[in-house]
Amino acid sequence: MDNLDPLILARIQFAANISFHILFPTITIALGWALLGFKLAYNRTGDAAWMDAYRLWVKIFALSFAMGVVSGITMSFQFGTNWPGYMEKVGNVAGPLLAYEVLTAFFLEAVFLGIMLFGFSRVPNWVHTMATLLVAGGTTLSAFWIIVLNSWMQTPVGYEIRGGIVHATDWWAIVFNPSMPYRLTHMLIASALTVAFLIAGLSAWRWLKDGGGEGVRRTLKAAVYAAALLIPIQMFVGDMHGLNTLKHQPQKVAAMEANWETRPNVPLVLFAIPDEKARTNHLEIAVPSGASLILKREAAGVVPGLNDYRGNHPPVPPLFWGFRIMVGIGVLMLSLSWFAAWTIRRRGVDAMPRWLAWGLVTMTFSGWGATLAGWYVTEIGRQPWLVTGVLKTADAVGPVGSAMVASSLTLYLTVYAVLLTAYIAVLYRLARLGKTAPDDKPMFPVPSIAPGPAAPVEEEVAP
Amino acid sequence: MTPFVDPWWLPVIFAGLMGLSILLYVILDGYDLGVGMLTRLERDENRDLMVASIGPFWDANETWLVLGIGLLLVAFPVAHGLILTQLYLPVVLMLVALILRGVSFEFRAKAQPEHKHRWDHAFFAGSLLTALCQGYMLGAYVLGFDQSFTSVLFCLLAALGLVAGYLFVGACWLIYKVEGDLQKRAVRWAEVTLWLTALAMAIISIATPLLSERIFTRWFRLPEIIALLPIPIAAATLFIGLAIFLRRPVRAKDELSWVPLATAGILFALGFVGIAYSFYPYLIADRLDIWQAAASPESLSIILIGALFVLPVILGYSILSHWIFRGKATHLSYE
Numbered sequence: 001m002d003n004l005d006p007l008i009l010a011r012i013q014f015a016a017n018i019s020f021h022i023l024f025p026t027i028t029i030a031l032g033w034a035l036l037g038f039k040l041a042y043n044r045t046g047d048a049a050w051m052d053a054y055r056l057w058v059k060i061f062a063l064s065f066a067m068g069v070v071s072g073i074t075m076s077f078q079f080g081t082n083w084p085g086y087m088e089k090v091g092n093v094a095g096p097l098l099a100y101e102v103l104t105a106f107f108l109e110a111v112f113l114g115i116m117l118f119g120f121s122r123v124p125n126w127v128h129t130m131a132t133l134l135v136a137g138g139t140t141l142s143a144f145w146i147i148v149l150n151s152w153m154q155t156p157v158g159y160e161i162r163g164g165i166v167h168a169t170d171w172w173a174i175v176f177n178p179s180m181p182y183r184l185t186h187m188l189i190a191s192a193l194t195v196a197f198l199i200a201g202l203s204a205w206r207w208l209k210d211g212g213g214e215g216v217r218r219t220l221k222a223a224v225y226a227a228a229l230l231i232p233i234q235m236f237v238g239d240m241h242g243l244n245t246l247k248h249q250p251q252k253v254a255a256m257e258a259n260w261e262t263r264p265n266v267p268l269v270l271f272a273i274p275d276e277k278a279r280t281n282h283l284e285i286a287v288p289s290g291a292s293l294i295l296k297r298e299a300a301g302v303v304p305g306l307n308d309y310r311g312n313h314p315p316v317p318p319l320f321w322g323f324r325i326m327v328g329i330g331v332l333m334l335s336l337s338w339f340a341a342w343t344i345r346r347r348g349v350d351a352m353p354r355w356l357a358w359g360l361v362t363m364t365f366s367g368w369g370a371t372l373a374g375w376y377v378t379e380i381g382r383q384p385w386l387v388t389g390v391l392k393t394a395d396a397v398g399p400v401g402s403a404m405v406a407s408s409l410t411l412y413l414t415v416y417a418v419l420l421t422a423y424i425a426v427l428y429r430l431a432r433l434g435k436t437a438p439d440d441k442p443m444f445p446v447p448s449i450a451p452g453p454a455a456p457v458e459e460e461v462a463p
Numbered sequence: 464m465t466p467f468v469d470p471w472w473l474p475v476i477f478a479g480l481m482g483l484s485i486l487l488y489v490i491l492d493g494y495d496l497g498v499g500m501l502t503r504l505e506r507d508e509n510r511d512l513m514v515a516s517i518g519p520f521w522d523a524n525e526t527w528l529v530l531g532i533g534l535l536l537v538a539f540p541v542a543h544g545l546i547l548t549q550l551y552l553p554v555v556l557m558l559v560a561l562i563l564r565g566v567s568f569e570f571r572a573k574a575q576p577e578h579k580h581r582w583d584h585a586f587f588a589g590s591l592l593t594a595l596c597q598g599y600m601l602g603a604y605v606l607g608f609d610q611s612f613t614s615v616l617f618c619l620l621a622a623l624g625l626v627a628g629y630l631f632v633g634a635c636w637l638i639y640k641v642e643g644d645l646q647k648r649a650v651r652w653a654e655v656t657l658w659l660t661a662l663a664m665a666i667i668s669i670a671t672p673l674l675s676e677r678i679f680t681r682w683f684r685l686p687e688i689i690a691l692l693p694i695p696i697a698a699a700t701l702f703i704g705l706a707i708f709l710r711r712p713v714r715a716k717d718e719l720s721w722v723p724l725a726t727a728g729i730l731f732a733l734g735f736v737g738i739a740y741s742f743y744p745y746l747i748a749d750r751l752d753i754w755q756a757a758a759s760p761e762s763l764s765i766i767l768i769g770a771l772f773v774l775p776v777i778l779g780y781s782i783l784s785h786w787i788f789r790g791k792a793t794h795l796s797y798e
Contacts, residue, residue, distance in 0.1 A: 063569045069522050070565040074558045076532050081551050084544025087536060092762040095537030099766045102526075102533045103773040114519035114784050122787055167759055398548045408555040415559055419566060426573045
């Protein structure tokens with residue numbers, strides 16, 4: 001194992017952990033708001049179908065949240081175990097941002113989650129609704145700080161280097177760094193789309209089995225409409241994000257488009273096998289002047305090419321393919337959600353053709369695929385830099401031996417494979433059980449002491 | 464921005480905040496992990512009840528670890544890298560164990576009933592391995608990461624010692640949170656683990672000064688020794704007092720059931736003060752002090768503003784959460 005490059009191993013290990021981690025925040029960020037939506041709809045209408053939906057999805061939220069917390073703790077340690085040079089060099093900027101993430105967001109979620117999950121009969125109804133709001137706000141705030149830090153690493157501003165160490169000079173500039181608004185919006189909508197397709201997929205699966213009742217029909221419809229509405233917005237935001245990247249990290253865009261020479265009329269490559277040794281593409285299928293049109297809004301627009309950044313640009317194939325996978329999933333999402341929304345709007349959920357429902361089931365986890373592909377593009381696209389122009393990844397790696405990293409990597413991967421399998425299996429199980437899912441009765445029998453002030457609403461809805 | 468506190472004080476304040484987070488973590492997640500290990504001694508209904516007694520608290524409790532490590536990361540970046548690369552293996556094992564413990568909590572309730580016992584095993588194993596790894600790290604930290612054979616033995620001993628400590632505080636939590644026969648058994652568990660904890664604390668307290676001349680003189684010179692004597696005396700008194708208290712039958716209305724838990728918390732705090740006094744101002748024994756390891760005063764000031772504003776709020780709603788779920792544990796319900 002010692003012949004493997006420790007840098008590559010440390011990167012693979014960090015990538016494995018952060019990829020596993022991001023799956024769960026991607027779900028909880030938007031699912032928190034979806035739950036608030038269900039809760040508010042229930043408060044307004046008193047309709048038990050919304051509370052059924054809340055009870056089912058709050059369990060999935062709890063599970064996803066726990067997976068996010070435990071894999072997130074791993075991240076806070078791996079900064080030290082894998083990249084000690086990172087905090088030594090840019091700790092003065094990264095430190096406060098990470099601290100604010102933990103202080104403002106993490107605790108808000110962790111504390112109010114308990115009330116949100118278990119407090120429905122122990123606190124007044126408005127407190128429960130408020131706890132749901134705070135948890136949703138907490139996950140979003142958490143995402144905000146992390147995206148700020150990540151964006152600063154992509155497009156660092158507001159700092160100076162004294163004695164080889166980065167010192168912050170302008171916090172306003174650091175927080176609102178050039179790529180932050182685009183990345184944040186893109187990620188928040190990505191989360192919303194992931195959750196929309198997750199809810200639509202699991203609801204469609206339940207609907208295919210036995211109809212599932214009013215709660216299932218309602219979530220299916222809401223999720224399909226949300227997806228159909230959000231996907232064009234996401235494409236627009238993604239385009240803006242691309243233009244922003246072209247301005248600040250042109251070499252990343254050049255690698256995404258596999259464009260080697262700086263020139264006008266750059267074609268949009270649909271398929272190719274990029275060859276970094278020969279610095280050319282094989283088997284290229286391309287739309288003439290397509291990339292120039294997209295990136296410069298004119299066919300004769302000059303687009304920068306990779307040969308201007310020899311030895312200082314990211315590896316081409318992962319970016320080229322990652323970008324195409326993300327966009328490909330996006331196009332699939334667009335066609336499927338629009339067709340499903342159109343069908344449901346015209347004929348109702350129950351008249352939906354079965355193949356369409358199966359299509360939604362197939363796309364249940366498509367948001368994960370697109371989100372991961374997108375993050376690989378942006379993160380690998382930053383290489384060879386860890387912080388663009390400030391710190392190279394190779395200079396931040398720790399002294400831990402390859403054998404140690406490789407064996408711990410194997411351990412992590414095994415655990416993650418087991419957990420991911422169990423997670424998906426449990427999601428389907430919960431969807432199958434619906435409102436009779438285990439936590440309602442068998443696991444935790446009826447409270448044996450007088451609960452706190454009970455929610456007045458409960459009595460109104462009681463049959 | 465310019466620091467609003469004397470730059471000399473900033474690392475001291477952050478060392479204090481970090482210490483407080485770690486202490487709170489050890490007490491709060493200590494009872495979670497202790498209860499997790501004790502679940503092995505019960506089954507079915509009682510096991511569910513024990514898990515339910517920590518249900519609303521465990522992830523907020525675990526977050527103190529994130530805050531403690533987070534403060535080490537952001538306030539003392541150099542020390543974070545040094546300490547964690549030294550402790551690479553126990554850290555990895557602890558993280559895997561924490562992952563297992565945390566998710567088993569969810570899976571045992573949501574997976575198919577025939578798989579429940581597997582997640583129960585994972586819950587127990589995760590709790591135990593976490594405690595062992597943390598104890599090992601404590602030992603390694605106290606020894607300044609020495610890797611000799613005797614040092615490793617000492618670390619293993621510390622690992623068992625922390626397991627005993629967590630079992631003790633876990634049993635005290637159960638005395639406070641459950642009733643009836645289960646509570647009576649919790650009293651017995653507390654009686655046994657109390658002495659193991661006392662033994663472990665005594666060993667670490669004796670070993671630490673013998674390892675370093677600097678620590679030895681800090682403790683055993685006049686007049687400090689007189690000022691410091693209350694720490695071991697108070698600890699011994701509390702151990703003996705609690706042992707006597709536990710022998711008495713449970714009160715009719717169960718009104719003093721919080722006493723063992725509070726005593727355990729104070730004992731942990733005393734042990735922590737002892738270690739902190741031995742090490743201050745070093746983050747790594749005799750090698751790296753808090754001023755050498757600190758981030759720039761400007762960055763520390765920025766974090767401090769947030770910390771001073773947010774920490775009271777965090778403490779406040781931690782207390783709120785414990786108050787909402789006060790009283791004897793019932794079977795948690797999503798209702």
